[in-house]
Amino acid sequence: MFFHYLKFFLFHLIGLVSLIALILGGAAISYGLLLIFTAYIVGDAILGEDTSTPEFKQPQILTVQLWLALPLLSLIVFTAIWTVSPGDPLQYGQLIQDLTGYDALAARDATAWGHHFSAFVITGLMIGMVGTITAHELTHRTWDPVSMFVGRWLLAFSFDTIFSIEHVYGHHRYVSTTEDPATAPRGRNVYNHILLSTVKGNLSAWNIEKQRLAKRRHSAFSWRNGVIRGHLMSLFLVALAYLIGSLTGMLFFLACALWGKALLEIVNYMEHYGMLRNPQTPVQPRHSWNTTKRVSSWAMFNLTRHSHHHAAGEVPYQDLKPYPEAPMMLNGYLSTIVIAMIPPLWHRLMAPKVLAWDRDYATVEELKLAREANARSGIKRLVEANRSSLYDV
Structure with missing residues (x-):
């Protein structure tokens, strides 16, 4: 039984691998990134x-x-x-040398630009995996002020504190419908989705907060607005990045934060792409793409069990059921992220899965929606599928 507790600490281990790689500098950063990708994809x-x-x-x-x-x-x-900062902020490099004998400052200064790019990739990954995935679980616990506090600060690292509003009170209500910014329609590529979902998600969060405050007779333009407070939290982190690493450090943090935010939208994309539901009907496990891959499940707090999560959003991650009969995504999470970032490959692999969803899971009403979605998609295989008798409803 102890193992079942221990397995969910895997994300701490991955975070520590990233931290050590950044401290070692040079090629160690790229090797650390490769190790993380290998652990997820091969695992x-x-x-x-x-x-x-x-x-x-x-x-x-x-x-x-x-x-x-x-x-x-x-x-x-x-x-x-610190890896891109002038000088030695907070004497961090000196502290590492005093504690370990390793000259981290010299290693940092000798790091080539290609390994700095690996540092950008690995830091954005950690903002997404250690930050956003954890915050996703915590900000569902609206009854727990400590979890909400920690979760919103984790989201501040990716300029996405609005997630704690829009995701909980918007996305879970409208998932798999045209009203949901996070649900990508059939045919949309992931890069368009990152932009559209970000803009529409912010607008949705603002409207949710505006309506909440109006019921209490407060103005939306006040400190009570969680959208405003959240963006100020992110600006505070940007200011800290500037104080730590001057302009270079601030710009590096901005790039990593935006990459971390993009990762969230890529995950939204692959969890809900092409799904359909009438907003008047309850959300069911068949309205999300699911996976039961072991490493992804352990390192991402059962985010993989997304079908149960959307059917019962208040259930803590450790109690989510695997639902192996639910519609399954292409692979584990990191593997599917990589595929999603190659749109031609994504559409080639997902078209048959979307059509299988129509055949195996869709109601008569959803088949009507599917026919319309296929026609709008621009994907040849989906458009041609409409000739099938399946859609004659």
Whole structure:
């Protein structure tokens, strides 16, 4: 039973690998990035599925380890900014040398630009994985002020504190409908989705907060507005990045934060692409793409069990069921992210899965929506599929 608690600490290990790689500098950063990709992609490929549903009698352990993501991510991001900063902010390099004997400053100064690019990729990944994925779980716990505090600060690293508003009160209500900014229609490519979902998500969060405050007779333009407070939190981190690493450090942090934000939208894209639902009908497990890949499940707090999560958003991650009969995404999360970033490959692989969803899961009403979505998609295979008798409803 102890193992089932321990497996969810895998994300701490991945974060520590990233931190050590950034400190070592040079080629170690690129090797660290390669190790992380290998762990996720190869691990999911060879270690199979996790469909276990253990009972956790000490859930507080699994909550505290979520909170630990904030100091871990803060240290990773500070180290990343330090790698491009002039001087030695907070005498960090000297401290590392005093503690370990390793000349981190010399290694940093000798790091080639290609390895700095790896530092950008790995830092954005950690903002997305250690930050946003953890915050996703925490900000669903609207009854717990500590979890909400930690979750919103984790989201501030990707300029996405509005996620705690739009995702919980918007996305979960409208998922798989045209009203949901995070659900990509058939035929949309991931890069358009990143932009459109970001803009529409911010507008949705603003409207949700505006309506909430109006019920309490407060102006939307006040400190009570969570959208305003959240963006100020992100601006505070930008200012800190400038104080730590001057203009170079600030720009590097901005790039990493935007990459982390893009990762969230890529994940939204692959979790809900092409799904259809009448907003008047309840959300069911068949309205999200699911996966039971072992490494992705352990390192991402069962985010992989997305079908159950959307059917019952208040259920803590450790209690989510695998739903192996739900519609399955292409592979584990990192593998699917890579595929999504290559639109021709994505559409080639997803077209048959979308059509299989229509055949195996769609109601008569959803088949009517599917026919319309196929016609609008611009994807040849989807458009031609409309000739099938399946859509004669």
